[in-house]
Amino acid sequence: EAQVTQNPRYLITVTGKKLTVTCSQNMNHEYMSWYRQDPGLGLRQIYYSMNVEVTDKGDVPEGYKVSRKEKRNFPLILESPSPNQTSLYFCASSNPGFGPQHFGDGTRLSIL
Amino acid sequence: GQNIDQPTEMTATEGAIVQINCTYQTSGFNGLFWYQQHAGEAPTFLSYNVLDGLEEKGRFSSFLSRSKGYSYLLLKELQMKDSASYLCAVRGGGSSNTGKLIFGQGTTLQVKP
Numbered sequence: 001e002a003q004v005t006q007n008p009r010y011l012i013t014v015t016g017k018k019l020t021v022t023c024s025q026n027m028n029h030e031y032m033s034w035y036r037q038d039p040g041l042g043l044r045q046i047y048y049s050m051n052v053e054v055t056d057k058g059d060v061p062e063g064y065k066v067s068r069k070e071k072r073n074f075p076l077i078l079e080s081p082s083p084n085q086t087s088l089y090f091c092a093s094s095n096p097g098f099g100p101q102h103f104g105d106g107t108r109l110s111i112l
Numbered sequence: 113g114q115n116i117d118q119p120t121e122m123t124a125t126e127g128a129i130v131q132i133n134c135t136y137q138t139s140g141f142n143g144l145f146w147y148q149q150h151a152g153e154a155p156t157f158l159s160y161n162v163l164d165g166l167e168e169k170g171r172f173s174s175f176l177s178r179s180k181g182y183s184y185l186l187l188k189e190l191q192m193k194d195s196a197s198y199l200c201a202v203r204g205g206g207s208s209n210t211g212k213l214i215f216g217q218g219t220t221l222q223v224k225p
Contacts, residue, residue: 033211033213042199042216042217043155043215045213088152095211100145100157100160101157101211105153105154108152
């Protein structure tokens with residue numbers, strides 16, 4: 001089954017404790033992206049990757065890092081999480097330039 | 113700047129037809145998508161328009177006018193399970209971010225019996 005898998009689905013943690021949200025897709029998509037979704041603000045792109053070892057900032061990259069060492073995986077790293085990063089996060093993948101983006105089930109992060 | 117506008121909330125009756133409008137102003141345009149999102153769940157793809165006109169897919173249809181920067185999603189024979197948020201998104205990332213989607217804030221549709 002074609003899918004995008006995120007882990008964990010839920011996480012409550014404290015300020016400053018490094019965390020990683022994993023994302024994996026099995027559709028051989030080149031393009032992967034991370035979004036955060038906040039009430040009243042919609043989905044906003046954090047980082048994206050056009051292919052292996054090619055990543056760039058989206059609209060709200062501050063406080064986040066990513067890596068793309070393999071085509072299928074695109075982890076999101078919060079080196080020193082802060083409460084303003086409490087949000088619902090989605091990973092998505094597609095072929096660039098055409099076709100819809102497929103979204104993972106989401107990760108709800110609470111930073112205390 | 114880049115902007116996508118859609119109504120915040122709409123209410124309709126089971127069995128009826130509802131039209132959700134979306135207007136956009138983006139620096140590039142490579143297609144417009146509609147997604148459905150139930151509360152706390154992932155957005156799921158509904159429709160895609162890149163050329164002007166109507167695309168029909170079962171109970172759902174989507175229309176695009178590129179010259180007007182306008183799209184709508186039409187839902188027919190509404191069912192209770194259609195209660196969800198509907199997200200309008202434009203792919204307009206230019207040559208350096210060809211997959212980027214710019215999302216509107218979403219329209220929350222409530223279907224009443």
